[in-house]
Amino acid sequence: MPEPKSAFDATYPCDFYEPADLFEPDQMYTIPEIGRLLQELEPDAEVDPDTEAVLIDWAIPWVVAHAEDMVVGEPLEEDGPGYYGVAPHAIDAADGTDDPA
Structure with a gap:
């Protein structure tokens, strides 16, 4: 059920990382590690x-939404x-270079 904004002590910008x-x-990360990083925790917290x-x-939805800027590695174990x-x-776009390498 929706709640009025007045019910909250504060609201914050909805900023998401690229x-x-x-x-x-x-480095390569698992989904649980990505979840920790999104909350500004260490990957192994x-x-x-x-x-x-x-x-x-x-x-999971963050990965799906950013799939075009990500690579996937197969599991290291079966x-x-x-x-x-x-x-x-x-990375090149973030640092302003045009090097496609």
Whole structure:
């Protein structure tokens, strides 16, 4: 059910990161790690299972929305997670270069 804005003590801008701002260019991350990064936590920060579920719920649509600026790595183990990183063209766009490498 919608709530009036007056019900909240404060509201904040809805700012989201771009992959080039969030990821280290030479690193690949799992969905749970991306969820932590989106909340300004370290990728390996300990969180309780309920919090991790919420972080994953936030991370999945963020990955889908930014797919064109990301690369995907196959799982390192047969039953392991997939990994995601920033695409080279997104890094170049973020730093103002036109190098497609």
